[in-house]
Amino acid sequence: APAAPAVQTGGREIRWRLTSSFPKSLDTIHGGAEVFAKMVSDMTDGKFQISVHAPGELVPAFGVVDAVQQGTVECGHTCGYYYFGKDETFAIDTAIPFGMNSRSLTAWMYDGKGMSLLREFFAGYNIVNFPMGNTGAQMGGWYRKEIRTPADLNGLKMRLGGFAGRVIAKLGGVPQNIPGGEIYQALERGTIDATEWVGPYDDLKLGFHKVAPFYYYPGWWEGGAQVSLYVNDKAWNDLPAEYKAIVTAAASFAHTNMQAMYDARNPIALKQLIAEGAKLNRFPREVMDAAMQARNEVYAELNETNANWRKVFSDYEAFMREQYQWIPLADGSYDQYMAAQRL
């Protein structure tokens, strides 16, 4: 029999490389890029392929913005706040101390002015940005010693995500920006006294409780940390319109899926951490208040010195102010009631 004619499937064949800031061991946050790439492939019958690369394969963990800006890779999956040294405005794309929670930040990005303001900012780096994951409110990290007063932060060498170091430094702490894959060793060797990463599910995998058992909450510097897809603008503009929509929807799917993974898995991991010796504590009110005060000072300074920050932050803060007048009502009072029940 004659061979059947090849099916003419119209979409263009495209191959992209994605570099991630996150180690492969974390199926949540590294996995977000895998989920995205698979969805793009599935939606295009395999014609649009995106290969996902761990830190160091192509680019170092914190080299994602440079690599995307220069077109070394077509896209990357990272947190903006790692790059606050270039411009503090990057941090607003992830989380800023005492900033918005996961749902509010997504609301600002999807239905507020967040996306347009940040697109305008990222255009200066040849980047088109997409929300592609959120961790929810994070835990406040692992400490060798208890934190009883703000003075206990003085001189503390602590790994924490990017921009929050500015606030920790105001409190006398010594912030360290270390990629996820390298933290355990630094903590074990005593190069640092404390670390935060995300929350129970990731933290259990990274094993911090074995060397620094005091586990505090909440992570006031990450009330809802967004992870982002950054696409090189030339690569983006070269896409047909339907592939642009496909990238947008796949990023959105991965965004929601990552929050779901953290939410589903954190409670179970927390129990295991406690069984393995983690000592759970809430940050004392006095520590929270000192941090809030330091945060306000940092932001007041930035509003004076960084016009990009001021433009984006002023809308962010106004949106957040509205959010926190509403959150306690329906969702807040509901969750409070439910948490007090024996279910």
Added chain:
Amino acid sequence: APAAPAVQTGGREIRWRLTSSFPKSLDTIHGGAEVFAKMVSDMTDGKFQISVHAPGELVPAFGVVDAVQQGTVECGHTCGYYYFGKDETFAIDTAIPFGMNSRSLTAWMYDGKGMSLLREFFAGYNIVNFPMGNTGAQMGGWYRKEIRTPADLNGLKMRLGGFAGRVIAKLGGVPQNIPGGEIYQALERGTIDATEWVGPYDDLKLGFHKVAPFYYYPGWWEGGAQVSLYVNDKAWNDLPAEYKAIVTAAASFAHTNMQAMYDARNPIALKQLIAEGAKLNRFPREVMDAAMQARNEVYAELNETNANWRKVFSDYEAFMREQYQWIPLADGSYDQYMAAQRL
């Protein structure tokens, strides 16, 4: 000059009709289907077109499940709990009294067993289900008179969404299942004494505060009400694999977008409602406790009498139990601190 050859774009041309349970005036919940249809069209260069129809155009507001099951339309956008008369298990796909909040329910659907359990259930109705929207925790509705004790619910004719009527009935209330587009008239005419819909943004549009000013929270029967896309299984199975992925991702985008719209818009609408005379009140603890007790009785009965319910609910309740041990820690304590600040 000769005409350029037609570009060979390979995807199959498909036309579907979607029937919605929600009036066009609600850009949030009716709009969710429009967002979905546009995304599908954009991702297929217009080859896969889904027309969105308001209640009554093709099918009545509460006829969506029958129409999808019978293949009268290829798909519909509705809330499962409207159909609890067929089987109470439908309600778990939307919201059940004192059930999961928005993030937890999405986590159960995306990363827990929720999707597989509900897919199995919906297969009995020739339906493939997708989460496609959530309202967040709802408000507890509009009342002509204050609700001070559980006795004030006795004899109250109240419109509320589907299944929650079972619990209201245990408290002596008289539940009414009325589509969104017909509530105001019923309330104005005095056919009902109270109503709930969703929250400030929708409620303001529907105008309930003009006829029933007492506005209670939280909506304990809808701690996070999911809206769903129901697809006829033959129509689904007829799709090429890439269109299945496209429908999945478009539904996910619309899911997240709807929650974002509610979150962004509710706070502003609430201020306007208060300015126009809405009287905001928290349900008294005694009323909440009586409702929780009634809820537990209803679920105990269903666990005995409905095997579908028991199977899905037992996993749902176990997942929720874990969630509410975790929620107060990072997210809960963070939100509580932030809500107490002057931002």
